[in-house]
Amino acid sequence: MVMGAHMAMARLMRAPNPTPTFFVALFIAVLSCMVMLPFGSPMATTTEALMRFKKTLQLGNESATLSSWDPNKDPCNGNKANWVGVLCFNGNVRGLQLENLGLQGKLDLEPLTQLPYLKTLSFMNNSLAGPLPKLKNLKLRSVYLSYNHFSGEIPDDAFEGMILLRKLYLGNNQFTGKIPSSLTTVPKIFDVGLEGNKFSGQIPDFRQKGLKRLNLANNELEGPVPESLSKLDPSSFSGNGKLCGPPLAGKCGDPPPPPSPSAPPSECSGDSCGTSKKPSSGLKIALIVVSILLLLALIAVILIFLNKKRQQSELDVAESLDDSTSKYTAAGGSSQMDVKSVEATPHPKKGDLGKLSFVRDDRQRFDLHDLLRASAEILGSGTFGASYKALIMTDAVVVKRYKQMNNVGREEFHEHMRRLGRLTHPNLLPLVAYYYRREEKLLVSDFVENGSLASHLHGNHNSDQPVLDWPIRLRVIKGIARGLAYLYSALPSLVVPHGHLKSSNVLLDENFEPLLNDYALLPVINMEQAQHLMMAYKSPEYAQHRRITKKTDVWCLGIIILEVLTGKFPENYLKQSFDSSADLASWVNGMIKEKRTSEVFDEEMGRVGSSKGELLKLLKIGVKCCEEDVERRLDLNEVVEKIDELNEGESDGDYRSSVSSEGDDYTSQVV
Known part of the structure; x- marks a missing residue:
């Protein structure tokens, strides 16, 4: 038996050891078996998943835009998408951005679970309905479902396990019930929009340290605001009449103030009453003296502060003008102001000095220190902040300051600015450089000597200033339309590629060619400020349906056309929201119906001669x-x-006599 064991051991020792060649052969054999398994390629799986998802969609009038979803063509080619609405990275589908397509019905996301790299979904500005689709089966970072018709209660566990979710926009839908508590457990979320729904009950306690924005406005919430949210802007909770506690004005549990009772009859008599009143009189005198001293101290502090202000840099001077402009300037009608040039005295804090980021290679480079030392001229203060002209070497630039530009993080902001820097068109004012700081941003562009279209139409004209005749006005309108069309083609992912189109944001160069300004800023402007200040949110569709569309910029263009033809300042610029009674288009329509078309046009346009027909055609387009x-x-x-x-035609007749003969025909066409 012992000998048998020795023989077995000997045979094992004589067996050859496995070689590297053996392992390679084994790996190839296993791989061959795997290839024979019925699995398709990853791209084929992605294509099939997207096509299955497309079949679940109820497409609206814009369905032609999804005709590019061709199963015979890969959705992605590197970082470039072959299919409309698909976001690609390294050949993988990273997101879907199907906005403003009129999509209807319920949203079924089950086919998208086959996309392992999917991170972003955006179906904003559609007509999707039904309950909130199941999101937690997807590893999403950003979800945008605002401006739809989703309804019903959101299950309390709807967001469980969504550890990657960072942005969630569900605003302006019809959700009801309580805010799901699982949303408070999402660790990385920092931007949440639930405004404009019918959420009820108390606000759950959001304790995420990274939460930067939580908009709960215009719901039916009640009770105290959690302490963890007490430092948010009060506007985040507006429109909820039963909410209380910081940062809101009312304290929770405060009883209503009792009515002021009449003074009770005195129960004292003799000297006792006199002695009890003396301390009260003395206290009043002391309070008056203290109040006077405090007032004097406050005046002294203000004087010291104003004196220091005069010695600060022009950036701070511009900031001091933010709240001192006229009503017309606040509406965006600022032009160059006759302000004495000031020499900057650079005293920036050490931590504030940053680097100017240039987005164009054809401009002279300078740094923030040069900007602070430059001779500056205050131009005015628009809707978002002050702007001023600075002379750097031989070049004049305009610097605009924005404090309400924190809608995205640092990297997203840099990427958007680089994107704007790549835009090139004869009718766009190019962005030259920008400066990023968390508290404020600076955007640098070329200085345009002729000022804005608004200043030429509504400013105080002098003899040296050229009159905007019909040929110039037509040239301006053509340039604005072409610049806007370029923005639509270059920025297809934006619902409103301009978003703030008005006459004060149209500059005129030395040849009176228009240059669009303040374009494509909607993605980076704080949403609360955008809804109060930007022209897109003064449109009829936003007033009626709380949404903006691809045609919102067209409405803004129409207002400019009517403004140019009539010379009237649109009250739309001054209103917080659309008001049909103050709408320039409503006034023009009224004049047309009354057959007073000849009274619509601006007298300063001069003679239009044989262009009377063109004038009426443009008026019709504007309407x-x-x-x-x-x-x-x-x-x-x-x-x-x-x-x-x-x-343009020939200028050989008065425009009033020219258009009066065709007014009746035009009225019948429009009305």
């Missing part, structure tokens, strides 16, 4: 751009095509 019903409003491509067909 159709301003249709309150978005479906009846012209598309931008139609507007550009119709405007390009217009010509």
Whole structure:
């Protein structure tokens, strides 16, 4: 038996050891078996998943935009998408951005679970309905479902396990019930929009340290605001009448103030009453003296503060003008102001000095220190902050300061600015450089000597200033339309590629060619400020349906067309929201119906001669751009095509006599 064991051991020792070649052969054999398994390629799986998802969608009038979803073509080519609405990175589908397509019905996300790299979903500005789709089966970072018709209660566990979620926009839907508590357990979330729904009950306790924005405005919430949210802006809780506690004004549990009772009859008599009143009189005198001293101290502090202000840099001077402009300037009608040039005295804090980021290579480079030392001229203060002209070497630039530009983080902001820097068109004012700081941003662009279109239409004209005659006005309108069309083609992912189109944001160069300014800033402007200040949110569709569309910029263009033709300052610029009674288009329509078309046009336009027909055609285009019903409003491509067909004609007659003969015909066409 012992000998048998020795023989077995000997045979084992004589067996050859496995070699590297053996392992390679084994790996190839296993791989061959795997190849024979019925698995498709990752891209084929992605294509099939997206096509299955497309079949679940109820497409609206814009369904033609999804015709590029071709199963015979890969959705992605590197970082470039072959399919509309698909976001790609390294050949993988990272997101879907199907906004403003009129999508209807319920949203079924189950087919998208086959996309392992999917991180972003955006279906904003559609007509999707039904309950909130199941999101927790997807590893999402950003979800944008605002401006739809989703309804019902959100399950309390709807967001369990979504450890990667950072942004959630569910605003302006019809959700009811309590805010799901699972949302308070999402560790990385920092931006939440639940405004404009019907959420009820108390606000759950959000304790995420990284939470930067939580908008709960215009719901039916009640009770105290959790202490963890007490430092948010009060506007985040507006429109909830039963909420209380910081940061809101009312304290929780405070009883209503009792009515002021009449003074009770005195129960004292003799000297005792006199002695009890003396301390009270003395206290009043002391309070008066202290109040006077405090007032004097406050005045002294203010004087010291104002004196120091005069010695600060022009950036701080511009900041001091933010709240001192007139009503017209606040509406965005600022032009160059006759302000004495000031020499900057640079005293920036050490931590504030940063680097100017240039987005164009054809401009002279300078740094923030040069900017602070430059001779500066205050230009005015618009809706978002002050702007001033600075002379750097031989170049004049305009610096605009923005404090309400914190809608995205640092990296997203840098990427968006670089994106704007790549835009090139004869009718766009190019962005030259920018400066990023968490508290404020600076945008640097070229100085345009002729000022804004608003200043030429509504400013105090002098003899040296050229009059905007009909040929110049038509040229300006054509340039604005072409610049806007370029923005639509270059920035297809933005619902409103401009978003703040008005006459004060149209500058005129030395040849009176228009340059669009303040464009494509909606993604980076704080949403609360955007809804109060930007022209897109003064449109009829936002007033009626709390949403903006691809045709919102067309409405803004229509207002400019009517403003240029009539010379009237649009009250729309001054209103917080759309008001049909103060709408320039409503006034023009009223004049047309009364057959007073000849009284509509600006007298300073001068003679139009044989262009009377062109003048009426442009008026008709402007009116159709301003249709309150978005479906009846012209598309931008139609507007550009119709405007390009217009010509200046010859100037040999008075425009009033020219158009009066055609007023009745035009009235019948429009009305």
